[in-house]
Amino acid sequence: MTTTAITAPPPEKAPARTRAGGGLWRAVRGNRKAMAGAVILLVFTVVAAFPGLFTSVDHPDEANFAPRLAPSTAHLLGTTALGQDIYSQLVYGTRESLVIAVVAGALATVLSVIVGVSAAYLGGLADDLLSLLTNVVLVIPAFPLVIILAKYAGKGSLTVILAVLVLTGWSYGANQLRAQALSLRNRDFLESARVRGERRSYIIVCEVLPTMTSLIVANFLGAALYSVLSAAGLQFLGLGDPNSQSWGTMLYWAQNQQALQTGTPLWSIAPGLCVALLGVAFALVNYAFDEIGNPALRPVRRRRKGA
Amino acid sequence: MRFILRRLGFFLLTLWAALTLNFFIPRFMPGDPVDALVVRTRGRVSRDALEQMLTSFGFKPDQNVAVQYVDYLGHMFTGNWGRSIGQTLGEPVTKLIGGALPWTLGLVGITTVLAFVFGTLIGTVSGWRRGGALDAILPPIFVITSALPYFWVGLLLILVFSQGTGGWLPANFNYDTTIVPGFSPGFVGSVLSHAVLPAATLLITTIGGWILTMRNNMITTLAEDYVRMARAKGLGSRRIMYGYAARNAILPNLAGFAMSLGFVISGAILIEYVFNYPGIGYLLYNAVQNVDYPLMQALFMLFTVAVLVALLAVDIATVWLDPRARAKG
Numbered sequence: 001m002t003t004t005a006i007t008a009p010p011p012e013k014a015p016a017r018t019r020a021g022g023g024l025w026r027a028v029r030g031n032r033k034a035m036a037g038a039v040i041l042l043v044f045t046v047v048a049a050f051p052g053l054f055t056s057v058d059h060p061d062e063a064n065f066a067p068r069l070a071p072s073t074a075h076l077l078g079t080t081a082l083g084q085d086i087y088s089q090l091v092y093g094t095r096e097s098l099v100i101a102v103v104a105g106a107l108a109t110v111l112s113v114i115v116g117v118s119a120a121y122l123g124g125l126a127d128d129l130l131s132l133l134t135n136v137v138l139v140i141p142a143f144p145l146v147i148i149l150a151k152y153a154g155k156g157s158l159t160v161i162l163a164v165l166v167l168t169g170w171s172y173g174a175n176q177l178r179a180q181a182l183s184l185r186n187r188d189f190l191e192s193a194r195v196r197g198e199r200r201s202y203i204i205v206c207e208v209l210p211t212m213t214s215l216i217v218a219n220f221l222g223a224a225l226y227s228v229l230s231a232a233g234l235q236f237l238g239l240g241d242p243n244s245q246s247w248g249t250m251l252y253w254a255q256n257q258q259a260l261q262t263g264t265p266l267w268s269i270a271p272g273l274c275v276a277l278l279g280v281a282f283a284l285v286n287y288a289f290d291e292i293g294n295p296a297l298r299p300v301r302r303r304r305k306g307a
Numbered sequence: 308m309r310f311i312l313r314r315l316g317f318f319l320l321t322l323w324a325a326l327t328l329n330f331f332i333p334r335f336m337p338g339d340p341v342d343a344l345v346v347r348t349r350g351r352v353s354r355d356a357l358e359q360m361l362t363s364f365g366f367k368p369d370q371n372v373a374v375q376y377v378d379y380l381g382h383m384f385t386g387n388w389g390r391s392i393g394q395t396l397g398e399p400v401t402k403l404i405g406g407a408l409p410w411t412l413g414l415v416g417i418t419t420v421l422a423f424v425f426g427t428l429i430g431t432v433s434g435w436r437r438g439g440a441l442d443a444i445l446p447p448i449f450v451i452t453s454a455l456p457y458f459w460v461g462l463l464l465i466l467v468f469s470q471g472t473g474g475w476l477p478a479n480f481n482y483d484t485t486i487v488p489g490f491s492p493g494f495v496g497s498v499l500s501h502a503v504l505p506a507a508t509l510l511i512t513t514i515g516g517w518i519l520t521m522r523n524n525m526i527t528t529l530a531e532d533y534v535r536m537a538r539a540k541g542l543g544s545r546r547i548m549y550g551y552a553a554r555n556a557i558l559p560n561l562a563g564f565a566m567s568l569g570f571v572i573s574g575a576i577l578i579e580y581v582f583n584y585p586g587i588g589y590l591l592y593n594a595v596q597n598v599d600y601p602l603m604q605a606l607f608m609l610f611t612v613a614v615l616v617a618l619l620a621v622d623i624a625t626v627w628l629d630p631r632a633r634a635k636g
Contacts, residue, residue: 033447136321139618140328141573141610144591148603151595152332225454232456233577237592251459265466272459283454287446290523 034288040281048095057088061245068264077266081257089250090270096158096246100231101278104165105224111166112173112219113209119174120181121204131178137171146230150239157241161234165227173219180215184208214289221286225279232275247271314622318615323380325611329604330379334372342598344392361392383608393599400605403590408572410481411586414502415575416568418509423564426517431553433518434525446522449515457512458577464504465581477501479583505582509575513567520563524556531555562621569617573610 029035047054057064063083071078077086119130146164153160184190193203209216234240235248238256242249250271254260259267344357382388388400395403433441469478482488482497528534529552537547576588583589587606594602 033450132317132320135317136324139321139611139614140325141570141607141614143576144573144607144610145328147576147591147595148329148332148607229454229456233458236458236577237580260462260466260470265470268459268462269466272456272462276455276459279454279456280451283450284447287450 031288031291033284037281037284037286037288040277041285044094044098044278044281047091048098051091051095055085055088055091057085060084060088060092061243068262071266077270078264080253080267081259081262081264082253086250086264086267086270089245090247090274092245093247093250093271094274096244097228097231097248097275097278100158100161100165100246101224101228101282104162104169104227104231105220107162107166108169108223108227109173109216109220111170112177112223113216115170116174116177117181117204117208117212120178120185121200121208130174134171134174134178137168138175142168143230143233146234147237147239150234158244161231161240164234165230169223169226169230173223176219177212177215180212181208184211218286218289221282221289225282225286228275228279228282232272247274251275310626311623314619318619321615322608322611326380326383326604326608327376329607330376333598333600333603360396379604383604388605389601391594391599391602393594393597393602400601403602404587404605404609407585407587407590410584411572411575411579411588414505414584414586415509415571415578418506419513419567419571421506422510422514423517423560423567426514427521427557427560429514430518430521431525431548431556434522434529434556435548435552437526437529442522446519449518451515452511453513453515453519455512457508458581460511461505461508461578461581464508468504476503478504481584481586501584505575505578505584508578508581517560520560521556524559525552528552528556561624565617565621565624566614569614572613 052058061084065075065079065083065085067079067081067083069075069079075085075087077090079085080089115130115134119127119134122130146168149164149167150160153164190203190207193207198207231240231246232248232251235244235246236251236255238252240246240249240252242252248271251268254264254267254271257264257267259265341354341358341361344352344361345354386401388404391398391400391403429441429445433439433445436442465478468476477483477500479501481501482494483501486494486497488494534547534551537551542551572587573591575586576591578584579586579588580592587609591603591606593599594606
């Protein structure tokens with residue numbers, strides 16, 4: 001326990017009463033906020049997978065139209081100052097933005113789980129070192145670092161952006177997961193597994209992780225939200241690949257061409273709105289998970305003491 | 308005491324890690340300041356001349372990396388931060404930072420405090436009136452606002468209050484440059500009107516977090532025995548709400564507040580970029596765009612130190628305020 005006082009300690013969450021899988025799904029279905037978030041995510045997923053279904057423009061980056069057209073039936077959101085169809089750019093941009101959110105969120109979560117749970121389970125010096133590493137990364141201001149890293153790693157290709165987001169996004173989760181794993185360590189069911197003579201790897205994978213599902217999912221959603229917003233910010237600043245198809249890149253070109261000042265505000269507003277919607281979707285599902293993990297926050301039921 | 312010393316050790320280690328990252332990232336990655344300068348001067352000045360000029364500012368690419376590293380660490384601590392080798396070629400870094408810092412501290416600092424104060428108040432009332440109108444409406448709204456990309460909120464505000472109203476509120480810079488700076492009503496008014504939109508952007512996107520955490524803390528605290536006892540004693544509800552519940556519910560938030568004060572000087576890069584607000588964040592953006600090592604290094608060190616100082620202050624305050632933490636020390 002070297003340096004746990006860095007953040008406010010995560011609220012002592014009651015270990016999830018839900019089993020992995022079915023329980024989670026039931027919980028999501030029973031919560032309107034979670035449902036709204038899940039629906040938005042589903043829509044974006046479909047658009048990302050089959051952009052061709054939503055627009056007839058195949059190459060949204062090509063300047064095939066008159067510049068600065070107002071919205072019409074031919075161009076639902078008008079055209080850019082460079083003569084591209086804004087709506088089709090939006091549709092084709094969904095994929096990269098969603099991939100960044102999901103992949104960076106997932107990798108950061110995996111890293112959090114590995115570091116957090118091994119710190120709690122190894123204990124001793126290993127715990128001290130891993131916790132120290134976590135806390136150092138947690139404290140170093142992330143966004144400036146992300147900017148500096150992205151700039152130097154070369155005009156941010158997708159891989160660079162993903163790597164940068166994962167490197168800066170795992171520490172918060174690691175801290176939380178370590179705290180929960182520590183509190184689980186001496187529970188009876190683990191003791192009994194140890195007495196049965198199960199291997200440590202079995203205990204961690206099959207006994208510990210399932211009980212931590214809700215916190216892990218919450219961490220994934222948080223990391224995905226962080227990734228969506230940071231990636232959009234990075235690309236907006238021009239630190240992404242300017243030729244990529246994504247909402248952040250659209251925002252960059254819109255800003256570059258002064259979309260707000262030159263009568264094509266939708267060029268800025270629409271991709272920003274999509275980033276916002278995707279972020280909101282993750283936040284809503286996450287908020288619902290908070291309610292699930294911490295019964296005190298549920299709308300109706302009163303808090304039960306202890307756990 | 309041991310606790311504080313240990314925290315001090317962590318402080319130094321983190322600072323060292325940040326400084327080291329800061330030193331090695333640019334050197335291990337492609338792109339160097341001479342190339343960047345060649346591009347910026349469009350080849351009108353010869354490469355050799357540029358390199359010589361940079362060397363006179365303290366840029367030594369051929370020197371042993373270990374020597375450079377040790378020199379760099381020393382310079383960071385002595386405040387000998389060198390001269391800019393970016394857009395503002397030759398300006399002392401300390402002067403650039405000194406010029407930008409007050410603007411960021413004023414804008415982001417004041418807004419952060421306001422967001423915390425109002426967020427905490429609203430959260431207290433919302434948690435207290437559990438299930439009331441406020442509690443039903445606010446949390447979902449603020450879950451949404453805190454997930455918005457804040458630079459985009461800034462763009463929207465510019466569109467509505469600056470473009471849409473024919474320039475009601477300025478969308479650029481920190482004050483009207485036609486006014487001579489000084490303590491005149493015109494200048495102060497200009498500074499304030501230029502701060503309205505960026506401050507509103509920050510407020511909208513950060514206040515939700517405080518409301519939600521305070522509300523959740525309140526709810527947890529309200530179930531505690533001492534609150535029940537206060538109720539049983541028949542104390543007035545105002546007294547219970549502020550004196551018993553809110554007073555304890557705010558404690559975990561204080562640490563978060565200190566953290567966010569630490570992030571003040573680095574936290575608003577995108578806002579300063581959107582509003583062309585000449586603060587520290589905008590300075591970092593320019594430094595990165597122009598491969599300005601000395602400026603970047605000094606800024607990044609400053610960001611890290613600010614967070615560490617805030618954390619250390621929290622630790623000391625906790626030990627001082629909370630006897631339980633003192634006993635554990």
